[in-house]
Amino acid sequence: MNFDQITEPLDRRLADGLTRLAAVARQLDWQAAEAAGLSPTQADILRFVANRPAGARLTDAAAHAGVRKATASDAVSALERKALVRKYADATDGRAVALKVTARGHQVARDWPSNFAPIVAGLNQAEQEALLGLVVKMIRHLQQRRLIAPQRTCVTCRHFRENVAPGTGTPHFCAFVGAPMAELHLRVDCAEHELAA
Numbered sequence: 763m764n765f766d767q768i769t770e771p772l773d774r775r776l777a778d779g780l781t782r783l784a785a786v787a788r789q790l791d792w793q794a795a796e797a798a799g800l801s802p803t804q805a806d807i808l809r810f811v812a813n814r815p816a817g818a819r820l821t822d823a824a825a826h827a828g829v830r831k832a833t834a835s836d837a838v839s840a841l842e843r844k845a846l847v848r849k850y851a852d853a854t855d856g857r858a859v860a861l862k863v864t865a866r867g868h869q870v871a872r873d874w875p876s877n878f879a880p881i882v883a884g885l886n887q888a889e890q891e892a893l894l895g896l897v898v899k900m901i902r903h904l905q906q907r908r909l910i911a912p913q914r915t916c917v918t919c920r921h922f923r924e925n926v927a928p929g930t931g932t933p934h935f936c937a938f939v940g941a942p943m944a945e946l947h948l949r950v951d952c953a954e955h956e957l958a959a
């Protein structure tokens with residue numbers, strides 16, 4: 763008998779572990795939402811819009827939250843009643859609804875606890891850096907296969923120059939900031955992101 767015969771395949775065990783971590787993160791997020799008097803969808807949309815100072819479309823917020831447009835619209839109406847978000851007509855398409863966060867909404871989003879903080883707290887700095895690289899790689903792969911809505915991560919940004927200084931501590935370069943970047947600087951949701959062609 764050896765472990766190859768009695769062990770579930772690697773990808774299955776990874777999936778089990780990731781599913782459990784995701785469940786913990788989701789639960790922590792729901793607790794934070796409840797404490798703030800929001801539903802999980804309202805909380806998702808509030809933070810999505812708060813990270814887009816120029817405003818966000820309702821359809822994009824719905825895609826981000828993984829809900830139908832009608833569900834997102836109900837959530838936005840609730841956020842509006844709580845004076846956290848305001849609606850306006852999109853300047854580029856008068857029929858589209860765009861959203862901005864109010865000053866109070868920004869405050870709530872800023873104070874939001876990171877739901878993965880207790881999970882990654884068990885890793886040291888080098889392990890967190892390595893994990894960030896893997897997370898970015900997985901997001902890129904999902905995006906290439908169109909299994910995830912476009913994410914504002916460095917590896918899909920037109921300002922990103924990947925591995926232009928191989929073998930150094932800062933192999934990448936951000937042309938927007940005009941500065942070299944290390945792996946630990948990679949962003950997953952950057953407000954300055956512009957999708958590469």
Ligand code: SF4
Pocket residue numbers: 914915916917919920921922923935936937938939949952953954955956
């Ligand atoms: S603008 Fe933002 S997303 Fe783009 S490369 Fe620079 S840091 Fe990364």
